[in-house]
Amino acid sequence: MSDCETCVVRNRAICSALMPDELSALGKLGRKQVVSRGQTLVWEGDESLVVANVIQGVLKLSVSTQDGREQIVGVVFPSDFIGRPFGKESPYGVTALTDAEVCIFTRTAFDGFAKEHPDLQHKLLQRTLDELDRARQWMMLLGRKTASERIATLLIEISDRLGAVGCSAIAPFLDKFELPMDRQQMGDLLGLTIETVSRQLTKLKEAEIIELPDRRSVVIKDRRRLENIATAA
Amino acid sequence: MSDCETCVVRNRAICSALMPDELSALGKLGRKQVVSRGQTLVWEGDESLVVANVIQGVLKLSVSTQDGREQIVGVVFPSDFIGRPFGKESPYGVTALTDAEVCIFTRTAFDGFAKEHPDLQHKLLQRTLDELDRARQWMMLLGRKTASERIATLLIEISDRLGAVGCSAIAPFLDKFELPMDRQQMGDLLGLTIETVSRQLTKLKEAEIIELPDRRSVVIKDRRRLENIATAA
DNA sequence: AGTCCGCATTGACCTAAGTCAAGCAAACAG
DNA sequence: CTGTTTGCTTGACTTAGGTCAATGCGGACT
Secondary structure, three states, X not given: OOOHHHOOOOOOOHHHHOOHHHHHHHHHHOEEEEEOOXXXXXXXXXXXXXXXXXXXXXXXXXXXXXXXXXXXXXXXXXXXXXXXXXXXXXXXXXXXXXXXXXXXXXXXXXXXXXXXXXXXXXXXHHXXXXXXXXXXXXXXXXXXXXXXXXXXXXXXXXXXXXHXXXXXXXXXXXXXXXXXXXXXXXXXXXXXXXXXXXXXXXXXXXXXXXXXXXXXXXXXXXXXXXXHHHOOO | OOOHHHOOOOOOOHHHHOOHHHHHHHHHHOXXXXXXXXXXXXXXXXXXXXXXXXXXXXXXXXXXXXXXXXXXXXXXXXXXXXXXOOOOEOOOEEEEOOOEEEEEEEHHHHHHHHHHOHHHHHHHHHHHHHHHHHHHHHHHHHHHOOHHHHHHXXXXXXXXXXXHHOOOOOOOOOOEEEOOOOHHHHHHHHOOOHHHHHHHHHHHHHOOOEEOOOOOEEEEOOHHHHHHHHOOO
């Protein structure tokens, strides 16, 4: 890879643990790859051959049953890390929700490098712990929240994470944004059907809590009320 | 602490990453603590002050809504690690499901030690990655599986994890075991009510797939069929 | 032996969300 | 600009699982 120093996620991805010379060593192991919407980077159950940093775009991690039910178990944004380092097959597939760009490594090369760089492993551990916390919050949503609580939670979460990607000093709250997924994918993430997702969005719109200018856009008009619904108060 | 060398989880807990002299250094930072059934070790939302290894017994990690709905987001067995190292408040509570014994550290002391011992951090990272995979599998259960699939999955999972704790050479499949939780807790783990749990267990009993000698015991009579139900075939 | 008491089970009924089946509207191709 | 496709919404109906209310039962204490 060429230019880690100028990488847009340089200061937020795990690479931020590295000194300039280490960074360029890691850079030599990876390469940038474009992934277009709908393209699958890793298949569920495949041996874990690659890991990557997300530079641009949004990807989903998903699990399916034999009979075709799907659950999205994670959504990754720019600067997030993808993949299962240190052996093991990947228990979920990775697919681009939007056109994306990732910085990709073979797993073995990355593992070797990580073993030599405790600071990188430390960053990776922190990230994994954060991801685990987020997964557990989502378990609460899937196990115990109602459909409207789920939808509200999703909208808040997407708004927050898209906000964190941009400059948070300029836009502390992102009240207008594009959904990085369609209705089916929202359902797969929330454990709901497409129809229920649609009905709940309509309900929020009719309550004037949000606006839906087009199928991919959302405007949060009353964040307070949306948060109240989300936290199941 | 006194006798890490003779600890029953010595070879399975993260301590297995350490050399004898390192082990005794870590041992000096921790102490054994007995936790009786129902006792809470960490409250949801509290600052993360302690971390621990489970020596004996089973504990739950759980999250609640303001209005009292509860979701169990993790169950830990002997040799598992508890807590949120490296800052942050604990987003879930930790409560003993059975009488238990843990090897407890103040978070700051543990963090300091971990920073100096990359091998320990590596073990912790692997464990966290495994835990994340397990959480994601559980998200599929909560989002997409039916009540009977959930119950079957739980029985298989408990049987496997209790089996892994004992000597797996002697007992590769644990077909008779004590549930480390009551019906309410099974519900909180599966995103179901106590009544649904009870009805599904009765159904499995009537189908002669399991036996329920008493309220805490389960005998798996037809593992194959139970697994088929669990994997949503 | 009897009587609590805390779980667990069972039954009757209800409802949130799923299913099935039209419609509809923006995007797209000819 | 017109027909087609694709994704979304809406309505009518069904159902899995929740709710509410008894009832049952085993273990602890008198």
